[in-house]
Structure formats: structure tokens, C-alpha cells
Amino acid sequence: MTEAEIQHEYAILERAKRNPKAFGELYEKYFDRIFNFIYRQTDDEELTDDLCSQTFLSVLKNIGRYEFRGVPFSAWLYKIASNEVNKHYRKKKNDKVFSIEEVRVRELFEQANDGWDEEILEQLLRYFKELPTDMLQVLELRFFEDKDFKEIAFILDITESGAKMRTYRALDRLRKNFNIRIKYDVKE
Amino acid sequence: MSRNEIRLRRTISPGQIARHRNYNKLMARHSRYIKMKRSIIALVYVLIIVLMILLYMLVRRAEHQKQLQKNGKNVALTIKHNCEVQGEPIDGYIYKQKKVAK
Numbered sequence: 001m002t003e004a005e006i007q008h009e010y011a012i013l014e015r016a017k018r019n020p021k022a023f024g025e026l027y028e029k030y031f032d033r034i035f036n037f038i039y040r041q042t043d044d045e046e047l048t049d050d051l052c053s054q055t056f057l058s059v060l061k062n063i064g065r066y067e068f069r070g071v072p073f074s075a076w077l078y079k080i081a082s083n084e085v086n087k088h089y090r091k092k093k094n095d096k097v098f099s100i101e102e103v104r105v106r107e108l109f110e111q112a113n114d115g116w117d118e119e120i121l122e123q124l125l126r127y128f129k130e131l132p133t134d135m136l137q138v139l140e141l142r143f144f145e146d147k148d149f150k151e152i153a154f155i156l157d158i159t160e161s162g163a164k165m166r167t168y169r170a171l172d173r174l175r176k177n178f179n180i181r182i183k184y185d186v187k188e
Numbered sequence: 189m190s191r192n193e194i195r196l197r198r199t200i201s202p203g204q205i206a207r208h209r210n211y212n213k214l215m216a217r218h219s220r221y222i223k224m225k226r227s228i229i230a231l232v233y234v235l236i237i238v239l240m241i242l243l244y245m246l247v248r249r250a251e252h253q254k255q256l257q258k259n260g261k262n263v264a265l266t267i268k269h270n271c272e273v274q275g276e277p278i279d280g281y282i283y284k285q286k287k288v289a290k
Contacts (some may be wrong), residue, residue: 010262020215020218020265021215024211025265027211027214028211031209032202032209035200035205035208035209036200036205039200042245043195043197044205045200045208048208051189052208053213053214053217056214057214057217057218057221060214060218061218061221089235090242095192095193096192096193097192097193098192098194098195099194099195099196099197100194100195100196100197101196101197101198101199102198103198105196105198105200107231114259121196125194125196126218128192128194129193131192133256136192153190
């Protein structure tokens, strides 16, 4: 995200503090991303709809308190969405669901066609199932939402080095167990 | 052991997501919230004012009673003093009342 885009969003937010209708532009811009982010953690369209609108409502309620902290506005949005999802699971006491798009999983790995079969996919799912929730959250934000470590740290309320450590630990285990190369390995 | 359930699914289409996007609905919810918030604030102010009026009335009443008690004592003492001067019997509330009437 460029500096100009961040400034533009900030200007919209300042307007939205006085008139909530001005928030519409940001709502349109981020709705799909937030919906996907929540849907990946619920796998239920109606529930996602509820949590998504709750997220945007919380944003509107607290917009007066928003202040720029070196990360784009979207990070704040993801943080609120993440909190809403966590709140839901705490209330329901259900197992947390991570529904991953098959296409995205295949995109993640630089695997030649000959070595990529259903068996590896199943092993990967088993591997993901064994991962702790905090590692899964980091992987999700890193590889499915393309967030940098600074944003991940802000969203999950951890340190930047903590976010890096969790990601690399999960990736190391992936490489060891599956002997496969992962895209974005060199991405910083 | 983690308690996560991992599922594979197809990508949700933008059309499917668009069905859930409704800014007007969000604005309506927000307006309701603002109205409710204002009502609660108004109610709290009214409660505070009522409480303050009640407190004021209680204090006034307590002061009034205190004043009454004080006045009653003063009258009694005065009468007692008069009685002694005139050499009349001292005891009895009715007697004191008569003196006050004079």
C-alpha cells in the first residue's frame, strides 16, 4: 500500500468521524476481503454475514477513537474482525474452523505436477490440524491475506519478531515433513 | 493438541459475497445504535438529576427537623426560667404551653 493510499484512507476516516456516511467508500473497498477472512474461519455463510456486519458496526462505533499507528487502516479492520471471530468461538465453545480454498493451497506450493497428488493434500490438512491456533492465524494472514509481519503483529497483538518466529517455525516444519518448496519463502 | 478443524472448500465467488454487502442496512443499524446510546445517556442524566433532587430534599428535611428540635428546646428552657421567677410549679408540659400562649 502506497503512502498516498494510506493518506487518502486517513482523510476518509477523518470525514467519517464527523459523518458516518463517508465511511461507505472504505466499506465497499474492504467488505470482500473481510468477508473472506471471516469465512475462512467459520465456513458458514450466514454466520460470516453476521460477524462481518458486526465488524463494520464496531468500526463505526469506535471510529472516533481511531488513530494512525504506522499500519494501514485495513490492519485495524482485520484486528476487529479477528476479535469478533474469537468472541464468537469463546461464546459458543466450539472447535475453531479453518476452511481453506483448495486453489489457494495449491498456489502456495511450488510443486511440479508430477509430485502433487491428493495424498500430499491430505497430509497437509493433517499437518494444519496439528498446528496450534496462533500459528494457523499467522499463516493465514501471511499467505492468504498477504499481510506483512508488522501488520500481522498489530492484528494479533503480538510482537513483530513473534509473528516472524511463528511463521518460520511453521514453515520449517512444513519443509521438513513434506519436502516441498513454498512460495513467498523469500517474501519479507 | 490443537482443537481446530481444517476443511477444504471451493473459493466463494464475488457474486455470493455481494449478496451480503449492504451498506444501507449497516447505516440503519448504526443509526439505531446511536439513538439507543443517546437515550441511555439522557436516561442517566435524568436519573442523576432525580437523585440530586432527592438528596437535596432529604438534606432540607433533616435540617428542618433539626431546627424544630432546637426551637422546641429553647422554648422549654425559657418557660422554665419564667416559672422559677414567678414562683409557680415547674413541672408539666401543659403548663409550659400556657406560658407560651401568653
